Amino acid sequence: xxxxxxSLGRGLLPHLLAAFEHQLPGHETERFEELEQRRDTSPGxxxxxxxxxxxxxxxxxxxxxxxxxDTAMELSTSSLQPALGLACVYDELGKLPESLRYLSIAQAxxxxxxxxxxxxxxxxxxxxxxxxxxxxxxxxxxxxPQLRNAYERSAAIAVKRGDWTRAISCYEQLAQLEPDDLDxxxxxxxxxxxxxxxxxxIDRFQRALLIEPECSDGPLDAxxxxxxxxxxxEAVQTLENLTQKYPGVADFHIRLGDLYxxxxxxxxxxxxxxxxVEAQPNYLEATIKLGTQxxxxxxxxxxxxxxxxxxxxxxxLMTAFVGLGVAQRAAxxxxxxxxxxxxxxxxxxxxxxxxSETARLQLEGEHGRAPKPFVAPSRSPERQAENGDFLSxxxxxxxxxxxxxxxxxDLHYRYGLLLRQMGEFDGxxxxxxxxxxxxxxxxxxxxxxxVCLKEAGRAxxxxxxFQRALTLRxxxxxxxxxxxLLFAQRNRFDLALEEFERAVTGQQHNASFRANLALALQNxxxxxxxxxxxxxxxxxxxxxxxxxxxQRSAVxxxx
Numbered sequence: 001x002x003x004x005x006x007s008l009g010r011g012l013l014p015h016l017l018a019a020f021e022h023q024l025p026g027h028e029t030e031r032f033e034e035l036e037q038r039r040d041t042s043p044g045x046x047x048x049x050x051x052x053x054x055x056x057x058x059x060x061x062x063x064x065x066x067x068x069x070d071t072a073m074e075l076s077t078s079s080l081q082p083a084l085g086l087a088c089v090y091d092e093l094g095k096l097p098e099s100l101r102y103l104s105i106a107q108a109x110x111x112x113x114x115x116x117x118x119x120x121x122x123x124x125x126x127x128x129x130x131x132x133x134x135x136x137x138x139x140x141x142x143x144x145p146q147l148r149n150a151y152e153r154s155a156a157i158a159v160k161r162g163d164w165t166r167a168i169s170c171y172e173q174l175a176q177l178e179p180d181d182l183d184x185x186x187x188x189x190x191x192x193x194x195x196x197x198x199x200x201x202i203d204r205f206q207r208a209l210l211i212e213p214e215c216s217d218g219p220l221d222a223x224x225x226x227x228x229x230x231x232x233x234e235a236v237q238t239l240e241n242l243t244q245k246y247p248g249v250a251d252f253h254i255r256l257g258d259l260y261x262x263x264x265x266x267x268x269x270x271x272x273x274x275x276x277v278e279a280q281p282n283y284l285e286a287t288i289k290l291g292t293q294x295x296x297x298x299x300x301x302x303x304x305x306x307x308x309x310x311x312x313x314x315x316x317l318m319t320a321f322v323g324l325g326v327a328q329r330a331a332x333x334x335x336x337x338x339x340x341x342x343x344x345x346x347x348x349x350x351x352x353x354x355x356s357e358t359a360r361l362q363l364e365g366e367h368g369r370a371p372k373p374f375v376a377p378s379r380s381p382e383r384q385a386e387n388g389d390f391l392s393x394x395x396x397x398x399x400x401x402x403x404x405x406x407x408x409x410d411l412h413y414r415y416g417l418l419l420r421q422m423g424e425f426d427g428x429x430x431x432x433x434x435x436x437x438x439x440x441x442x443x444x445x446x447x448x449x450x451v452c453l454k455e456a457g458r459a460x461x462x463x464x465x466f467q468r469a470l471t472l473r474x475x476x477x478x479x480x481x482x483x484x485l486l487f488a489q490r491n492r493f494d495l496a497l498e499e500f501e502r503a504v505t506g507q508q509h510n511a512s513f514r515a516n517l518a519l520a521l522q523n524x525x526x527x528x529x530x531x532x533x534x535x536x537x538x539x540x541x542x543x544x545x546x547x548x549x550x551q552r553s554a555v556x557x558x559x
Contacts, residue, residue: 003183003190003319004472005441007159007167009484009524011152013122016091016099017057019115020084026051032059039068046075053085057092065089080109087119094489096123114144121153126485130157146177155187160481162474164195182208182282186320193323194472198330205324209317220255227259235259243275250280254289261293269293284313288354295361304361307354314354315444318347319469322447326470329463341454341466348451355414356421359394394418409438410518413445420452428452441476441523443469484524 032055053068073082083106090098121136155170189204226235239256257272276286291306325340416431432449446469454462
């Protein structure tokens with residue numbers, strides 16, 4: 001993943017209402033039909049007019065919302081809430097100058113409200129007035145130093161302008177506010193690298209890589225000893241006590257889940273692994289163990305989705321090590337860099353294997369296989385052959401899809417992963433190169449290509465690719481920045497997509513456009529990567545010609 005490109009999409013709101021939901025009356029469960037009846041009996045009630053306007057707004061009945069909120073403005077003793085509501089209505093209509101006008105009215109009622117100041121900044125940014133946007137984001141931070149979105153949007157503008165000092169300052173403040181946020185540290189490390197400050201980049205990468213869920217073995221010793229002595233029930237009881245006392249410690253849940261696996265208690269094992277994932281959503285071991293438990297009991301789709309999520313977690317870890325290696329090399333620490341690149345390469349087979357398992361399990365689920373006891377593939381030649389058949393089928397479907405849509409970058413990337421798992425390394429290199437030719441900022445494909453080249457003995461080429469993966473190119477910054485802003489304006493994005501599709505109706509490259517657009521949205525963090533990959537795998541689960549002709553809403557469904 002490109003952390004710098006992702007920084008361009010951080011802090012964006014899906015609509016202005018998200019900034020003011022807690023300040024405006026009514027609830028999403030309130031129905032406008034009931035409120036209309038109550039309004040008819042009390043036409044002079046400012047509160048009812050305000051709540052009715054908000055109910056209309058939540059249903060996107062914008063003309064009626066505007067009329068009701070105008071009435072509330074006339075009836076209310078304060079224009080604060082009606083003005084905020086009207087600002088949200090005009091935001092939905094795509095009329096940003098009007099949104100700004102009503103936000104200014106609201107601000108006159110409460111000049112130091114950080115949400116209002118942030119809303120002003122957000123409107124200015126979308127209108128292209130970057131100086132006014134930055135000034136208001138900074139004012140919002142002054143009023144509320146914990147306002148994460150304001151730091152993120154200030155940093156996004158700074159990255160667009162190539163102002164690395166300002167961007168670094170924003171993320172350093174975020175790192176102070178949230179010292180355990182892995183993504184913040186990784187963005188900061190990449191910013192230092194982009195600013196040609198490799199020593200500080202090394203420090204931040206190392207800090208990020210040290211943030212792993214962990215606990216002392218002390219509390220677990222007693223359960224380990226009991227389990228080793230064959231006292232499984234007592235070991236389980238010991239760990240149950242620990243999880244009740246420390247419910248937020250993921251490691252305790254994992255070890256208890258392991259014991260339930262030994263005891264043959266499937267449901268209890270799943271519950272504990274799930275609790276570990278909830279406590280630490282980025283915990284790779286917990287995600288894999290939960291997926292493996294589902295696989296043991298034939299719940300192939302559940303297992304596939306979790307393995308797919310684990311691929312993204314493993315890729316993030318691998319990207320961090322590549323970044324550390326690039327920073328070490330820039331600092332002249334060649335031997336350390338070589339060792340770090342080796343470590344990054346050692347993690348790659350996990351992603352390839354997990355993705356292959358995801359594709360295979362999806363196909364098994366499609367074939368409606370009955371649940372069967374889990375057997376380690378290495379101990380079952382028959383099972384190995386069967387797995388190979390499923391992977392061959394996945395390869396065949398990707399190959400067929402590529403014939404129909406050769407400009408689909410993500411298809412090339414996934415095809416390369418399958419080829420690599422099948423041992424066809426030259427073909428994998430070609431596939432990753434094809435993906436990069438279509439999308440030069442496809443960081444995952446760049447890193448996989450670098451690993452393949454390194455393994456092929458082409459070390460100099462691999463290092464060049466790793467450096468390219470961690471370097472932000474100016475022409476792609478502008479494109480991704482504007483795409484993020486456009487995607488955040490639902491009405492404009494949908495209209496732009498509709499106009500494009502009317503222009504190319506019936507043309508072959510339409511499906512590839514949607515797929516590559518979705519990939520660009522992943523680059524800026526506007527679309528969840530794991531969910532997008534899972535959807536793409538499911539799109540290939542039907543062996544017919546319709547797999548590459550998704551409906552017009554396909555990109556929107558990824559929101």
